[in-house]
Amino acid sequence: MPDRHLTIRALLTGIVLGAVLTPCNIYSGLKIGWSFNVSIIALLIATGLWALMDRLRIGAPLSVGEGNIAQTTASSSANIISGGLVAPIPALAMLTGSNLPTGQLLAWVYAVSFLGIWVAWYLRDSLILRSGLPFPTGRATAETLLELFNKGREAALKLRVLIASTALAGGVKWLDTGWLPLPRPSLGFSLPAAGKLTGLGAVTAKNLTFTLDPSLMLAGFGAIIGFRAGVSLLLGGILSWGLLGPIGLYQGFVTPGEADPDLAWFAAMIEWLLWPGVALMVGAALTKFAFHAYASRRQQAEHLRATEPGHAAWLRLLGLVVASALVVLAQVSFFDIHWVIAALAVPIAFVLAMVASRVVGETGIPPIGAIGKVSQLSTGVLAPGEMTANLIGANVAGGAAGQSADLLNDFKAGHAIGAPPRLQVVAQIFGVLTGSIVGSLVYLSLIPDPGSMLITEEWPAPAVATWKVVAETLSQGLSSVPASALWAVAIGALSGILVTVLEQRRGLRWLPSMPAFGLAMVIPASLSITMFFGSLVAKLLERWSPTLAQRFLIAAASGLIAGESLAGVARALLGIIG
Numbered sequence: 001m002p003d004r005h006l007t008i009r010a011l012l013t014g015i016v017l018g019a020v021l022t023p024c025n026i027y028s029g030l031k032i033g034w035s036f037n038v039s040i041i042a043l044l045i046a047t048g049l050w051a052l053m054d055r056l057r058i059g060a061p062l063s064v065g066e067g068n069i070a071q072t073t074a075s076s077s078a079n080i081i082s083g084g085l086v087a088p089i090p091a092l093a094m095l096t097g098s099n100l101p102t103g104q105l106l107a108w109v110y111a112v113s114f115l116g117i118w119v120a121w122y123l124r125d126s127l128i129l130r131s132g133l134p135f136p137t138g139r140a141t142a143e144t145l146l147e148l149f150n151k152g153r154e155a156a157l158k159l160r161v162l163i164a165s166t167a168l169a170g171g172v173k174w175l176d177t178g179w180l181p182l183p184r185p186s187l188g189f190s191l192p193a194a195g196k197l198t199g200l201g202a203v204t205a206k207n208l209t210f211t212l213d214p215s216l217m218l219a220g221f222g223a224i225i226g227f228r229a230g231v232s233l234l235l236g237g238i239l240s241w242g243l244l245g246p247i248g249l250y251q252g253f254v255t256p257g258e259a260d261p262d263l264a265w266f267a268a269m270i271e272w273l274l275w276p277g278v279a280l281m282v283g284a285a286l287t288k289f290a291f292h293a294y295a296s297r298r299q300q301a302e303h304l305r306a307t308e309p310g311h312a313a314w315l316r317l318l319g320l321v322v323a324s325a326l327v328v329l330a331q332v333s334f335f336d337i338h339w340v341i342a343a344l345a346v347p348i349a350f351v352l353a354m355v356a357s358r359v360v361g362e363t364g365i366p367p368i369g370a371i372g373k374v375s376q377l378s379t380g381v382l383a384p385g386e387m388t389a390n391l392i393g394a395n396v397a398g399g400a401a402g403q404s405a406d407l408l409n410d411f412k413a414g415h416a417i418g419a420p421p422r423l424q425v426v427a428q429i430f431g432v433l434t435g436s437i438v439g440s441l442v443y444l445s446l447i448p449d450p451g452s453m454l455i456t457e458e459w460p461a462p463a464v465a466t467w468k469v470v471a472e473t474l475s476q477g478l479s480s481v482p483a484s485a486l487w488a489v490a491i492g493a494l495s496g497i498l499v500t501v502l503e504q505r506r507g508l509r510w511l512p513s514m515p516a517f518g519l520a521m522v523i524p525a526s527l528s529i530t531m532f533f534g535s536l537v538a539k540l541l542e543r544w545s546p547t548l549a550q551r552f553l554i555a556a557a558s559g560l561i562a563g564e565s566l567a568g569v570a571r572a573l574l575g576i577i578g
Contacts, residue, residue: 014073082402116403138412222534230535236520277521
């Protein structure tokens with residue numbers, strides 16, 4: 001009997017899992033600007049749930065094809081943050097003073113993500129069938145999918161680890177925010193008052209955000225990103241908050257917060273520190289982007305042309321046209337953007353999504369931040385001084401690129417098991433609809449007042465800070481930027497470019513990871529410290545027992561992220577209700 005794929009139960013399973021996991025990415029995106037791919041988690045839960053129902057004789061196990069549809073639906077839902085909910089949308093809200101109305105927000109997030117689906121299907125022939133790019137995330141998903149149906153006991157063990165770590169992280173977060181507050185001790189040093197700070201007293205480690213944060217979610221992220229990125233975060237945090245920050249405070253170009261030794265000065269100091277941090281990340285990302293684009297261009301010329309058998313070219317083209325029209329209409333209707341600028345945002349988004357998808361195919365890392373900055377620069381040239389057009393145009397590119405990359409990973413996994421791509425597109429459409437509804441409602445519930453809540457120690461929102469400052473700068477010109485910040489931008493950008501060139505050309509893998517190093521400059525040092533310890537524990541486990549780490553590390557780390565995120569969202573929602 002042929003394998004089943006798009007069944008009602010597979011689609012509903014993916015929708016439910018997407019609704020549960022989407023808040024995790026909204027929460028972590030607003031906390032540290034990062035998200036995690038839920039494909040493997042969704043696979044483990046979906047297959048485990050239906051296997052349990054089979055044992056209870058109230059259902060049958062999922063087939064391989066149904067598992068693929070369930071994870072495609074769930075991952076597209078959780079990936080809805082690429083539609084702007086943790087970057088350009090909050091940045092625009094901070095500039096205008098209020099969030100979008102609920103209906104407009106839902107429609108907008110869906111429109112830009114919907115465009116990404118059709119871009120991905122249009123690119124499938126080139127990137128999946130012809131070029132044979134590895135798409136690491138998609139390949140890992142395919143291997144997990146096949147393993148789940150070949151080794152049932154192994155899948156059950158991984159699911160138990162996932163559930164246990166989820167419960168642990170969720171319980172710790174719940175106690176930390178309610179019944180049993182856990183201490184966040186300072187690291188125990190202070191700096192003598194001097195220069196511009198005379199009269200404020202000593203500058204404490206707490207002022208500089210050097211505290212110990214008992215966040216298992218951050219530790220889970222550290223375990224996933226690896227030891228090199230963890231060390232880079234630690235070094236970046238020490239350099240920015242332990243060296244550049246104090247120097248800036250004494251010289252007067254960094255603004256101190258209130259004269260309270262127990263108060264973190266994140267909101268005040270980040271106004272200057274984000275300049276070198278953003279410049280370093282953008283310089284490194286665009287340089288790597290250029291290397292990959294050049295390499296991909298050479299590889300494309302070497303591959304034979306092929307076509308996807310039986311695909312409906314007219315349907316892909318029609319979907320792309322309809323999605324493009326929806327995005328243009330939404331820009332004009334919701335944001336009063338001139339129709340010419342709105343229309344030009346679509347081809348820019350298509351080109352940037354195409355390049356981003358190729359980068360994801362080679363490295364597994366979506367360069368959504370760099371894509372957004374390139375689009376902001378493009379819109380800044382086309383519509384100078386218009387911050388709304390700048391952010392929304394970049395939002396179109398980022399949303400299309402994010403969903404395109406996610407679906408291409410799903411296409412890679414589906415290709416490995418012979419899944420019809422049109423069925424995966426249907427699953428993605430339902431997933432994006434789920435994510436748009438759940439993600440928008442969760443964001444509005446968590447951040448009802450973006451102006452006062454974001455870019456604070458509680459909600460650092462580094463992606464929001466970077467998109468906001470670029471839009472403000474392009475609207476006012478470089479004359480509004482302090483001279484010290486311009487020097488910091490130049491040095492940060494050159495450093496990011498130089499280190500990336502050395503890494504790519506010379507293979508110097510011992511150099512710090514520039515994206516992680518730059519990120520440490522725009523989040524509190526406490527977050528970087530915790531993620532470093534998570535990466536250190538993972539490294540020690542890999543050294544002590546490589547087999548154990550390979551089998552269970554990702555499942556355990558993913559559970560820590562999911563558990564704390566879900567508990568944090570639940571706590572915030574209960575606080576609003578109460």
